[in-house]
Amino acid sequence: MAGYRDLLRTPGVGRIIAAQLTARFPNGMTSLAILLHVEQVTGSYGAAGIVLAAASVGQAVSGPVTSRWMGVWGIRRVLTLTTTVCAAAVLILALVPMGLPGYIVFGLLAGLSTPPVQSAVRTIYPKLVTSRQLTPLFSLDASLQEIIWIFAPVVITIVATQVGTVTGLLLIVVFLVGGGAWLIASPEVGRVRIPRSRRAFGRVLARPVVLLATITGFLLIGACAAIEAGVVATFGHGGLEAGLVLAIFSVGSLAGGLSFGHIPIGRWAMARRFAIVAVGITATIFSLSFWWLSASLFVAGIGIAPALAVMFAMTSASVKFSETAEAYGWISTGQLIGAAAGSAVAGFLIDGVGPVGAYWAGAIFATVGVIVATTCVRGFPDLRGRDVSPIPDTEPVTTIT
Template identity: 80%
Template sequence: MAGYRVLLRTPGVGRIIAAQLTARFPNGMISLAVLLHIEHVTGSYGAAGLVLAATSVGQAVAGPVTSRWMGRWGMRRVLTTTLLICAAAITAIALLEVPLPVYMALGLIGGLSTPPVQSAVRTIYPKMVNSSQLTPLYSLDASLQEIIWVLAPVIITLVGTQAGTVPALLLIVVILLGGGAWFILSPEVGRVRIPRSRRALGTVLRKPPVILATATGFLLIGACAAVEAGVVATFDHGGLEAGLVLAVFAVGSLAGGLTFGHIPIGPWAMARRFAIVTVGLSLTIVSLNAWWLGATLLVAGAGIAPALAVMFAMTSASVRFSETAEAYGWIGTGQLIGAAAGSAVAGFLVDGVGPQGAYIAAAAFAAAGLVVSVLFVRGFPDLRHRDASPIPDTEPVHTIT
């Protein structure tokens, strides 16, 4: 922990972490709030699912595109524009009574305009700390984001059920605008300028570390989404036990990230972290007892944040600075698709074989990530004797001969 205290004493680091976590806090609220609101308005979970699907499609498409725009028009301009559009779309969903296709269109607009805060902050990090602190910073970031997934669903559920779904959506808008403004006005956002990428959209995916980070992120978040579906199904649609068990899962991730964040990253780092997740999730299949699930998910969670930290560090170290935001955008898209796939597969298995099917799906996703990490280990960079800073952008220098 001494290393993290030194890291947080670096000028601006604590502030930018707090600002970006606040700006991203609505990400843990929007899906649940929209689900509750559209079901309340239409009386149909199917209709709510369609609006959520439109929102997720928008987020997946926007990730690499809006992240890349930050190199063309600047971070503050892109973040401010997307923030205002997203806030307007959520406000419209809250206040307007319109046909389902209009709700779907508003959900799509909200998803497309999700501010690329995650890509922005992970592009800023290498400019804020020295090379030896970068990997621990990525680990700290991956660990602290668990706060979002622990607190946000609880808060929005309480507001939605006690005060109503409209106040819940408007609360999201307030946090979105306040947190977004805090992050956008941070001095680091104004100081760091991303060079405009000279390559076509998607070219960055030709880099093995980027495609591996995207693929493993898809599988890791797919496993997490399947776990969430399994826990909800096990404890009768979200009783107290469900919240506590999922909180233990997140606490395991937080603890794992803080514990392993200082360990140098070698080619086998991802495989070792996926092994922890796979073992923990495989053990969940043995029993659906709350204590057993809590213990096994605590083990599995210990590998989640460390695996995410490897993805962030290997991506940063493998691309030019002008490509980092887009690369993180693709990784975010992979994770969004993984969440949708994990939830869908787990849902079908719950219907077919019961809650245990969701844990089988989660273990299968994690095992697939372990296999990918082992089979393609040569594609993972060795960062044990080098830093995770992006490759500098260079331009031709004109000389007089």
């Protein structure tokens, strides 16, 4: 913890972490708020699911695009534009009565305009700290984001059910605008200029490291999404136990990230950390009791933030600075698709064989992740003793001969 205290004393680090967590807080609220609001207005969970799917598709499509825009127009301009449009779309969803097509359109717009905060801050981090501090900073970032998933769903559920779904959506707008303005106004955001990438859009995925980070992110978040569906199906939507088990899952991730953040990242780091997730998730299939699931998922959670930290660090060390934002955008898209796939597969299995089917789905996603990380181990960089800052962009130099 002394190392993290020193890290947070570095000028600008604490401010950027706090601002980006506030700006990203709606990530843990929006899906649930839209689901509850549209269901209340239309009386149909099916309609609400369609609107939520439109928002998710929008997010998946926009991630790499808006992230790449930051190298063209600058971080502040892109964050300002997307925050404004996203806040306006959510505001319309909250205040304007409309039919299902209207909710779909504005749900899609809200997804398309989701501010690329993660891509922005992970591109800024290498400019704030030394190369020795960068890996612990990625680990700290991955750990602290669990705060969002512990508290945001609880906050929005209480507000939406006790006060109203319109108030819940308005609360999201407050976080979007307030957190976004705080981040945009931060001096560090204005000081970092991402060079324009000279490679065609999508070419960064041809880099094996970026592709591996995207695939493993898809599998990791797919496993987590399946488990979340299984926990809700086990204890019911209104069950206090479901919220407690998922909170323990996130606390395990927070503990793992803070505990392992200082460990150097070798080629086998992803396989080892994914194996912890797989062991914990696989253990859930043996009993669906509250205490067994809590213990198993705490163990599984220990590997999640450290695995995410590997993805961020290996991407940073393997691409040019001009490509980092787009690379992180593709990784985020892979994780969003993984969340959708994990939830969908778990849903079908819950309907077919009961809640245990979701835990089987999670175990399969996690096991495949271990297999990918093991068989492709040579594709993971050995970052022990290496500078994990992005590769500098170079310009042709005219010489006189």
